[in-house]
Amino acid sequence: MSELAATAVPRRRNAAAGPRWAARFYARTPAWAGILAIYVGARLITTGLLLWATTLSGASGSRFGHGASIASFVTGWDAQWYWYIVVYGYPTVLPLGPDGHITQNSWAFLPVYPWVSQVFALPFGNGGWGVGAALVSLVAGYLCCLVLFRMMRNRIGRMAAVWTVVFFASGPLGALFQVGYAEVLNMLFLLLALDGLIRRRYVRLYPLIVLMGFTRPGVLAFALMLGLMLVVRWVRRKADPLAGREIAHYLALGALGVVVGFSWQVIAGIATGVPNAY
Template sequence: MIYLAARAITTVFLLVGAAMADRTGEGGATIGSLSMRWDGQWYWVVATAGYPADLPLDATGHVTQNAWAFMPLYPVVARALSFLLGGQYPIAAIVVSLIAGYVACLALYHLLHARIDRVAALWAVALFAAGPLAALFQMGYAESLFLMWLFLALLALVRRRFGWLYLLIPLMGFTRPGVLAFALLLALYGIVRWRHRASDPLPARQIVHIVALGLLAVVVGFSWQWIAGIVTGDAGAYMKTELSWRRSWIGDDGGFVPFDGFVQASAIWFRVWGLPEPLGYVALALLVVAGAALLLFEPHVRRLGVEVRLWCASYALYLLLVFFPQSSIFRLLLPLAPLYGALALPRHPAWRWSMLGVGLALQWWWIDQMLVLGTTFTQIP
């Protein structure tokens, strides 16, 4: 019921958004057209045309935006379902997102209920299902499917059912980027288990699983780059494709450097806001320190368990390493959704209802800014 109620509210928001888009000059806007905007179009291209064997180039010889930036599993599943729906890929894509979002909510509930009480876990699911990015559950994006695999994988790790991870890791890896963060999680998890082996026995069988799964996650994490290189004949095809999305912001900066994206963006955004660029570096450093302190010391977060905290730390570090923060940063933070458990722990009803209200307000803001008004590369959802 929580998920259905949240989807009903999002549907109303999308209906209002479509009507507003019509009035602002985007004639014929519908829920379907809003739900298939931006990356939804790219997944549609993958589903119907596949991946280019020859990388598209601009006049200066740089690789331009193309389908290699998008993993294949989501469009393949949606394409398969579309055959049952009269070839209607957009409908199939949204159905896949809706179903995967529901399963993700169930998995999140069980993941959190392993550490916190039932009511708090339900409230966490409500905050997640109706939160600022909840429209993605009704869009042609791969987020719902990735979150489903991720929460199931974290649940398997918490329950120490390592066998399931041999299936879930490849499914994650070919749905969206981010499985390398799971490899880091497994490495940190193994270290923590080893340090506490006196009080929490670590059998040799589990050591083998943790090491093997970590290696599997690394191989899967780099496999798409290898596949793109083999198909196109360019070993750097995937990285060049990913960097093409940054070119609108920073031009040709010579290639990928770890952490460089956040450092450059800190200066760019503070310049856009009319603030001194050095303050951007200070703000970035303070944000990193605050995030680390939150995961290490905040009592509500600590109650979520070591697996959730290690995942959040691993994924945050992964983003810092590889991402260039822009408007899509909000969407890329969704894998940190288990932290909703900490937000739901305070028992006062006014707190929980106010957090739900804030989430709904921000959800409308996101739909309005990214889908209704979003027409440039600075408003990418």
């Protein structure tokens, strides 16, 4: 028994050494630097996976064919439409298919991400939009990690919050953090809005709701959540007092979310003369 116990103790210590070492490292490292190390490591992995995907492009029958590069993936799919919006804007005459129905067009994609990407692309001159789009996604992804860490740290502890960031930054959809898609920028606005809601800094939510509404569809779901939260806060008002000022903010923010959520449909209809353009 004593021999078994003697061999078991070192194993327990070795198993815990990794987490203890990581805890000491992140306790001594500024949050922004520790999160940056995680994020850069995750992006190196996804970059390697994208490079691997380029070698398989031709053999797998990908639309990019032989000779695909990382740039092909960064500016492919939805990113092509965002680039098109920057270069040509939104059409006033909608394309129609042989059956007379409206075909896919730029109105299906919201304007904030392509315009912000164009600003980031300015230093790179003509043809630099793909670089700007990748930079927007990369920077927004890192900021998402910082906001997520701050949201979780006070609830589950510093080290658990670090692991939350690890799984978030290196998840199955991690490649989105470095391609020309609007999801990551919208996620940043969403996390900032949730953080403001948790901290009850309601004024911050007004511009964020507008930005979300013109970055990716989904702000109507956020408006619904605000309504449900108001109901919950009302039911729990004895344990958690609900001031009249807070009720006013919930109602105003919910109304703003509904208006913004339907506004792009109205804008597209006015610009094209077709009510169901979007």
